[in-house]
Amino acid sequence: xxxxVVSMKFKSGVTEADIDDLEKSLDELPNSIAEIQxxxxxxxxxxxxxxxxxxxxxxxxxxxxxxxxxxxxxHLKVLEKIKKLCESVVTVDFFGTDAGDFKDKAQLAPLx
Numbered sequence: 001x002x003x004x005v006v007s008m009k010f011k012s013g014v015t016e017a018d019i020d021d022l023e024k025s026l027d028e029l030p031n032s033i034a035e036i037q038x039x040x041x042x043x044x045x046x047x048x049x050x051x052x053x054x055x056x057x058x059x060x061x062x063x064x065x066x067x068x069x070x071x072x073x074x075h076l077k078v079l080e081k082i083k084k085l086c087e088s089v090v091t092v093d094f095f096g097t098d099a100g101d102f103k104d105k106a107q108l109a110p111l112x
Contacts, residue, residue: 001037001038001059001060001061001095001096002059002060002061002062002063002065002066002093002094002095003057003058003059003092003093003094003095003096004056004057004058004059004060004066004069004091004093005055005056005057005091005092005093005094006055006056006057006089006090006091007052007054007055007089007090007091008052008053008054008055008082008085008086008088008089009052009053009086009087009088009089010053010054010085010086010087011085011086011087012087014085018085019043019054019085021081022054022078022081022082022085023041025077025078025081026041026056026078027041028074029074029075029078032072032074033069033072033074033075035060035061035065035066035068035069035072036058036059036060036069037058037059037060037061037065038057038058038059039056039057039058039059040056040057040058041054041055041056041057042054042055042056052088052090066093
């Protein structure tokens with residue numbers, strides 16, 4: 001599976017109502033976009049100096065499915081909201097490996 005991770009830092013002045021609206025819009029995407037295999041989203045709870053304010057994680061079957069998602073009209077509508085609310089958005093897309101798949105647990109040490 002292809003993991004799509006997005007972290008968002010809101011602009012100063014973004015209201016609770018703005019965030020609620022964004023959450024609702026994002027939460028509706030799996031109902032409209034068949035390519036989404038799994039979808040989770042939420043607000044930061046630790047509020048450290050390194051923290052972003054909001055994140056989502058989505059799983060897709062492959063790169064082509066993620067590309068179709070990226071061009072989907074419903075996704076593009078939500079993307080416009082994100083652009084208006086955020087001063088910074090960072091993403092990473094990767095093919096995941098379950099840590100349990102490592103045959104030698106010592107291989108994990110450099111990753112931690």
